[in-house]
Amino acid sequence: MKCEICDTNETIPFRCTYCDKLFCQMHRIPINHSCVSLKDYIDKKNMVYNNTKNSILETLILKIKFSKLEILHLSIATILVTAVGLSLTRYRDISWEFLTIFVSAFLVHELAHKLLAQFYGSWAEFRTNTYGLIVTAFSAIPFIPFKFIAPGAVVIDLSDRSKFGRVAFIGPLTNLVMGFIFLILFYRNPFVDYLYIGALFNSWIALFNLLPFGNLDGQKIFSWNKIVWIFMMAGTMGLFVLINT
16 A cells, blocks of 8 residues: 555555554654644644633643554553563562553653643654664663663654743653652662662653753753753752662
8 A cells, every 4th residue: 555645655554543544654643744634633622622711630631642553652662661670670570569660650751741742732642663662672681781761752743942842851850750759758668679669760761861862852951941951960860869878
């Protein structure tokens, strides 16, 4: 079957959730094929929102949408990130506590990006990328000292620089907050190992994503507001110091 945009033959084409047309890998994302149905969907959502008085929570619920493809990508990425987390314990402690920590650290981060972007009226869906999946899978090997956790990212369509920066900012912020919460709980319960791992894992995800390189959140935050980036990095480094003292 051929892509609607470039006529590339695809054995297994991608079907757009919004317009129901078939596309190649390059044009599968709605913003890459200028999906008219996506614009109509967003306009309808915004119309409903503008005509009703809703709380912020109600607005988020009203705007949120997951496609089947996004759920698949999120599931694959979550499994890999969880494997990386379990590799920190050399797969010796596979309990619901550890699984919850690793799954929540990743999902809360990505969903924070998605929810805020959708709150701003943008299309937002998580997508994996091949290189990120391979490197993240490699990081799941227990004896690998450096853990690279970037199986994918939430793709958004925002032209407002300030809003774009805030969407990038909220991801690492959730991990930083969760890291401090786990650390405080660990101070109160120093013999509960998974609380320590929760603080460490969240701080690591926050630190990695704050690196001002490539397509990481840190680069977007740094370009948007350098002062915010400095405070975030300082907070994350402070969390690392507290964890290791």
